[in-house]
Amino acid sequence: MQAGGDIALALHHAHAAQPPLLELVKDAMGAASPAASVRPAPDVPEPDDEGPLYVARRKIYPQRVKGTYRTIKWIVLFVTLGIYYGLPFVRWDRGPGAPDQAVLIDFPNRRFYFFFIELWPQEIYYLTGLLILAAMTLFLMNAVAGRVWCGYLCPQTVWTDLFQTIERWVEGDRREHLQRDRQPWTVERLGRSGLKHVLWLMLAWWTGGAWVLYFADAPTLVKELATFEAPLLAYVWIGILTFTTYTLAGHMREQVCLYMCPWPRIQAALTDEHALNVTYRYDRGEPRGSVKKSAALRVQGMPAGDCVDCYQCVYVCPTGVDIRSGPNLGCIQCGLCIDACDTVMAKIDRPARLIAYDTDLNIKRRQEGQPELYHIVRMRTVFYAGVIAIVAAVMAYALATRQSEGISVIHDRNPIFVRLSDGELRNGFTVRILNKSLERRSFVLTVEGLADIDLKIVGDTVTSGPMAVITVGPDQSHELRVLVSTYSSLPPAASIPLTFRITDAQTGQRASAVDHFRGP
Amino acid sequence: MLERNPADQEPDVDALTGTTTTGHVWDGIRELNTPLPRWWLWLFYATILWAVGYWIVYPSWPLVSSYTKGAFRWQSRDAVVSDLDALKAQRGPMVEKLRSASLQEIASDPTLLDFARAQARPAFAENCAPCHGAGGGGGRGYPNLNDDEWIWGGNLDEIAQTIRHGVRSGDADARQGAAMPAFGRDGILKRADVENVGDFVRSLAGVAPDPKTDLTAGKKIFSDNCAVCHGETGKGKRELGAPNLSDAIWLYGADKPSIVEAIWNGRGGVMPAWAARLDDVTIKALAVYVHSLGGGEK
Numbered sequence: 001m002q003a004g005g006d007i008a009l010a011l012h013h014a015h016a017a018q019p020p021l022l023e024l025v026k027d028a029m030g031a032a033s034p035a036a037s038v039r040p041a042p043d044v045p046e047p048d049d050e051g052p053l054y055v056a057r058r059k060i061y062p063q064r065v066k067g068t069y070r071t072i073k074w075i076v077l078f079v080t081l082g083i084y085y086g087l088p089f090v091r092w093d094r095g096p097g098a099p100d101q102a103v104l105i106d107f108p109n110r111r112f113y114f115f116f117i118e119l120w121p122q123e124i125y126y127l128t129g130l131l132i133l134a135a136m137t138l139f140l141m142n143a144v145a146g147r148v149w150c151g152y153l154c155p156q157t158v159w160t161d162l163f164q165t166i167e168r169w170v171e172g173d174r175r176e177h178l179q180r181d182r183q184p185w186t187v188e189r190l191g192r193s194g195l196k197h198v199l200w201l202m203l204a205w206w207t208g209g210a211w212v213l214y215f216a217d218a219p220t221l222v223k224e225l226a227t228f229e230a231p232l233l234a235y236v237w238i239g240i241l242t243f244t245t246y247t248l249a250g251h252m253r254e255q256v257c258l259y260m261c262p263w264p265r266i267q268a269a270l271t272d273e274h275a276l277n278v279t280y281r282y283d284r285g286e287p288r289g290s291v292k293k294s295a296a297l298r299v300q301g302m303p304a305g306d307c308v309d310c311y312q313c314v315y316v317c318p319t320g321v322d323i324r325s326g327p328n329l330g331c332i333q334c335g336l337c338i339d340a341c342d343t344v345m346a347k348i349d350r351p352a353r354l355i356a357y358d359t360d361l362n363i364k365r366r367q368e369g370q371p372e373l374y375h376i377v378r379m380r381t382v383f384y385a386g387v388i389a390i391v392a393a394v395m396a397y398a399l400a401t402r403q404s405e406g407i408s409v410i411h412d413r414n415p416i417f418v419r420l421s422d423g424e425l426r427n428g429f430t431v432r433i434l435n436k437s438l439e440r441r442s443f444v445l446t447v448e449g450l451a452d453i454d455l456k457i458v459g460d461t462v463t464s465g466p467m468a469v470i471t472v473g474p475d476q477s478h479e480l481r482v483l484v485s486t487y488s489s490l491p492p493a494a495s496i497p498l499t500f501r502i503t504d505a506q507t508g509q510r511a512s513a514v515d516h517f518r519g520p
Numbered sequence: 521m522l523e524r525n526p527a528d529q530e531p532d533v534d535a536l537t538g539t540t541t542t543g544h545v546w547d548g549i550r551e552l553n554t555p556l557p558r559w560w561l562w563l564f565y566a567t568i569l570w571a572v573g574y575w576i577v578y579p580s581w582p583l584v585s586s587y588t589k590g591a592f593r594w595q596s597r598d599a600v601v602s603d604l605d606a607l608k609a610q611r612g613p614m615v616e617k618l619r620s621a622s623l624q625e626i627a628s629d630p631t632l633l634d635f636a637r638a639q640a641r642p643a644f645a646e647n648c649a650p651c652h653g654a655g656g657g658g659g660r661g662y663p664n665l666n667d668d669e670w671i672w673g674g675n676l677d678e679i680a681q682t683i684r685h686g687v688r689s690g691d692a693d694a695r696q697g698a699a700m701p702a703f704g705r706d707g708i709l710k711r712a713d714v715e716n717v718g719d720f721v722r723s724l725a726g727v728a729p730d731p732k733t734d735l736t737a738g739k740k741i742f743s744d745n746c747a748v749c750h751g752e753t754g755k756g757k758r759e760l761g762a763p764n765l766s767d768a769i770w771l772y773g774a775d776k777p778s779i780v781e782a783i784w785n786g787r788g789g790v791m792p793a794w795a796a797r798l799d800d801v802t803i804k805a806l807a808v809y810v811h812s813l814g815g816g817e818k
Binding site for chain 2: 416
């Protein structure tokens with residue numbers, strides 16, 4: 001365990017056998033000397049500076065389990081991985097001259113395609129909205145039911161789950177695997193281990209392979225990859241993702257959650273007493289005892305818990321946590337211990353859900369004979385849902401009203417204005433006209449704001465007067481140098497707003513940008 | 521404050537977490553003993569190994585007067601050179617087109633014009649901007665290249681000629697013209713004459729002089745001394761490099777002291793000949809670029 005987790009762990013842990021947290025805090029606050037109140041001084045031993053600075057990883061052999069949450073995890077796993085591996089092959093017809101891949105990040109052409117949406121690099125702010133949505137959804141999930149992300153949706157969890165399943169196929173379930181690992185290296189053990197790593201690497205390679213398909217036409221790239229004609233960069237990225245997948249899902253597993261991921265720390269700070277978490281109901285479980293002993297105690301009317309100390313919840317845990325020691329940084333709340341415990345409870349004929357999605361608050365209320373309290377709709381869930389709704393609405397509006405044409409204008413910095421020989425004043429502008437549609441379009445460029453205006457476009461000897469016609473190719477932008485001049489006499493230190501407007505010659509769609517005409 | 525308590529050697533176990541403590545106590549707060557994972561240590565060793573590999577492969581250690589060159593003698597300078605070569609090769613065909621096309625052909629072909637302007641922009645910034653300004657806006661004594669007054673001519677060929685050979689640069693083909701004499705300093709005109717002709721020159725450009733000023737004296741002096749280069753109406757003569765005095769553009773300022781100073785001390789701007797420093801393609805690109813700034817003539 002690490003320091004950050006220990007705080008959360010200490011704060012949340014309230015084991016039945018230990019004094020309740022509140023009393024501890026009261027003790028500490030009421031006492032004259034805090035040091036003395038927490039623990040009498042003589043108990044504190046000499047600092048153990050000779051102890052190990054590093055701890056070896058304890059290998060975890062998660063046991064196979066069946067039940068509701070396992071089924072949910074399977075469904076989520078197949079759906080998410082199905083999307084990940086399959087999405088690049090989904091086609092979406094955009095007409096001639098545009099890629100027909102539904103989801104494509106086209107770096108060479110600086111375009112992002114997502115079904116009916118096509119984004120240009122300057123529209124990267126949509127990503128900001130997406131990130132806000134993602135964060136708020138994460139917070140909302142946490143406020144409602146704890147680490148839903150960690151337990152079911154996180155790629156680290158999903159791939160680790162898949163890798164552990166492969167491991168169980170090849171090297172057997174927990175007991176068998178443990179036994180095998182204790183034996184010397186035989187040909188069979190070597191063979192099994194080798195097979196496992198080969199399968200892992202194949203899956204990891206496939207993961208990297210699917211990744212690169214999002215950046216090029218998938219069917220073409222698959223063909224190229226198979227015939228070793230794909231660009232080197234594709235192989236490099238597949239290599240990188242093969243390495244990370246194989247390492248993180250095969251070897252690092254829970255270490256990623258325990259040591260590398262920031263979310264468990266943030267999550268501990270964001271949670272509250274009403275958030276449902278995978279919880280051991282110690283009000284029901286304690287005191288623990290064997291089936292027979294507990295039954296005997298019950299007959300005598302003595303307190304006896306339902307927990308039979310069978311350790312099934314620990315054995316199935318993918319991060320090797322004992323849920324019975326309370327909310328825990330290492331617990332990704334995947335619910336597998338619920339399934340394991342329910343299986344045992346069914347066998348010993350006790351009610352299910354000794355471990356369940358519950359709150360510590362409810363345990364205390366039950367102990368005090370008060371009714372349970374479920375508070376899904378509360379300040380923070382409403383706030384998170386509200387932010388999600390607002391951001392989603394803004395994004396939907398922005399996408400729905402997204403223009404397929406655009407114009408941007410930059411005023412010359414040097415010189416700000418030019419006085420011509422006949423006294424005429426001229427300003428130079430760099431104008432960029434964007435055509436985001438897939439057809440060649442002609443735009444009428446007008447500049448408004450000054451009477452007596454004359455437009456000149458460098459390289460265009462035809463245009464004169466207050467407007468010009470500019471043709472821009474499909475899905476392209478076109479940069480022009482535009483000289484705007486006027487005979488009107490301007491007031492001193494003039495800065496007159498100019499509106500540069502483009503109007504599609506056929507459809508009448510318009511876009512405009514504002515800059516200024518500057519005089520002496 | 522770190523307190524240490526001398527007591528028994530049994531490891532202290534935290535009641536809430538079941539974790540042993542280090543025995544360190546700060547104001548009653550004890551520290552749980554949570555060692556780093558061992559693979560963290562391995563990563564640290566791996567970074568050390570990486571560093572050693574880096575020393576071998578890349579230039580890294582400074583020596584007294586040089587540095588270790590690395591196994592492949594790679595250096596970023598070579599990388600820049602090869603990048604530039606690649607860029608040159610990529611631009612090659614367009615550069616060849618620029619070389620073979622006439623200035624008029626470049627200016628009338630949108631693709632070539634764009635390319636020439638793009639090529640010229642950095643060349644202008646490196647060579648021309650120190651005097652003429654980043655955007656060719658000029659300054660006192662340095663002509664504004666955006667406007668439509670050209671001392672030596674403003675069509676493509678004339679601009680290219682000026683860039684190639686310069687103005688009073690010592691180059692055999694330089695724009696020589698006739699440098700303006702120092703009428704006052706050399707004693708050709710008296711102070712009052714200079715003042716009078718100054719008023720008259722300003723009136724040519726429509727800068728209203730004091731209504732009481734008598735322009736006849738100035739007009740007479742102008743006809744006798746100035747008109748030979750600047751013309752009777754002050755329109756100037758390009759072959760002599762004599763600027764137009766009747767328009768709104770003043771290289772040294774339209775105020776009377778500036779004009780009087782010009783008449784008293786004379787003028788004769790210079791510009792280096794760039795043919796020796798820049799290759800022909802760059803000069804052509806610069807000519808097209810300057811022409812496209814807005815004042816280019818046919």
